[in-house]
Amino acid sequence: MITGECNCGAIAFEISCKVSDVYICHCSICRRSTGSGGIAVVVINNNDFRWLRGNDLIKTWDKPGHDWQTSFCKSCGSSLPGANDDLRMYVPAGLITNGEENLKVAHHIWVSSKAAWDEIGDSGKQHPEDFQG
Template structure:
């Protein structure tokens, strides 16, 4: 099991599954959303994810004309888990407070969109676009 929360603690969640793979998205949307080189997430089944507290503090923003959105705490702005597709969630691994001991970067996605100043290190597989390429 893993747990996580935002910076101010208003929103918390738990995951009833073992986490292992980390995906780092380097696209321009994720860079602007986080103010960094991208976002590191783990993907979990909807059935293993639940909110502990603060669901009313979650805000969403969708990029117009895209099927992309981000979730964040309305109090502190921390990125929060959100819908990846109909069957699973993405969880920003920087929000985890426990259960991250076995996490390993497995994939770097959208590297064709990464910032010029960013250098990708480590052994994670690099994908020029999304995970399927």
């Protein structure tokens, strides 16, 4: 079982499947959401995820005019897992507290949208747009 939590520990979750591939999204929406070069996530099936505590502290924001949303902890502001589509969800890799030793960057997505100052230096496969692996 893989577990994770936000920075303050008020929100926690578990993942019941094995994960290894990390996707780093470099799109402008993810850059603005995190204030960084993008966001590193693992993508899992919805039924492999369960909240353990802190549901009342989850705040979700929908970007007006887009089919995109992000969630964060009301207490500490940590990015939280969210819907990817009807079947899958994304989990920020930095929230994982055990099981991270099996993770490796496998894909960089929306590389065509990355910041000019962002240099990709690992062996993850680069995709100009989205990648449905």
